Amino acid sequence: MTQGNRTAVVAVGGNSLITDEFHQAIPDQYEAAVNTVKRVVDMMQSGWNIVLTHGSGPQVGYILRRSELAIAEVAPVPMDYADADIQGAVGYMFQRAFHNEFVKRGLPGHAIAIVSQVLVDPDDPAFANPTKPIGPQLDEATAKARGEKLGWIVKDDVGRGWRRVVPSPTPRKILELEQIKLLTANGFVVIACGGGGIPVIENEKKYLVGVEAVVDKDLASSLLASDLKADVFIITTGVDRVAINYGAPNEEWLDSLDLNRARELYDADHFDPGSMGPKVLAMINYLESGGAKGIITNPENLIKALDDKSGTRFFSR
Ligand code: ADP
Ligand code: MG
DSSP: OOOOSEEEEEEEOSGGGSOSTTOOSHHHHHHHHHHHHHHHHHHHHTTEEEEEEEOOHHHHHHHHHHHHHTTTTSOOOOHHHHHHHHHHHHHHHHHHHHHHHHHHHTOOOOEEEOOOEEEOOTTOGGGGSOOEEEEEEEOHHHHHHHHHHHTOEEEEOTTSOEEEEEOOOOOOEETTHHHHHHHHHTTOEEEOOGGGOEEEEEOTTSOEEEOSOOOOHHHHHHHHHHHTTOSEEEEEOSSSSEEESTTSTTOEEESEEEHHHHHHHHHTTOSOTTTHHHHHHHHHHHHHTTOOOEEEEOGGGHHHHHTTSSSEEEEOO
16 A cells, blocks of 8 residues: 555544444454444545554453453453453454455555553552442452452442452553554554553663553543644544533534633533543643644544544644
């Protein structure tokens, strides 16, 4: 494929690979990946270089659940390794989906998934206050027993039962950035920062150590888009647009948001911190670091959204 002259970072939601509760199996997730990849290859054919990132909330949950069920027989999978597992598995899924789409269209493209580590600050306040629930809901006694045995912090996710919680520190640096840049500059489609990247800290000797935490994939993707000076930063998710008063009778779907308005709404807690909040913050961070154009849409409307005919567009004015 000829090298395009514009770079797009496309962040694909982990939830969008699972279309509904009856399509959670791996072949179903692959089908969903293929549907997204088709639109991304359309973009490539109109001159975009692509760096694709992806979430992994549900998928990491499955790995950790398998690990828990097998606890009597095999040692549990630490979180950083679960992230690495998912980067491999979902990376493979996308790599194969791109390959097959290139073959189908007779295009000479190449995709490569990179195991990506993201540096976090050991003094990040998130470590003192783990908030991100992961894995299944448990009854109080089981949760406490597992917490004791495995060193987990468990909390009552009010109304939803007891769950393990892990810190969600701010991503500071994408450690494989140079590799990603080199590959992108050479025309490869790069799949990076899966699941937000594997969180690592530097010890006193500057050696990297994996931590039991999760990095938000929207924030990691935003950092990557800023570092790459991407011409557009797109987040695809389960909805075509961002709404204010989401789910309420006065719900309003937005075509565009300038930086000031996005900041204003974000600061006024208009967006749910567990879903749309980090996406809007990711857009704000990207624009504040000089980014040109951000888009939140669903995979189906990717091409229309690039033409400002769908999605919510973010700009700095
Ligand atoms: P992803 O896996 O893509 O990160 P999330 O479930 O974390 O998906 O977040 C996206 C979802 O958040 C949307 O599909 C929608 O159901 C929900 N949502 C919450 N608040 C809003 C909002 N203000 N506008 C639109 N969708 C919202
Ligand atoms: Mg999410």
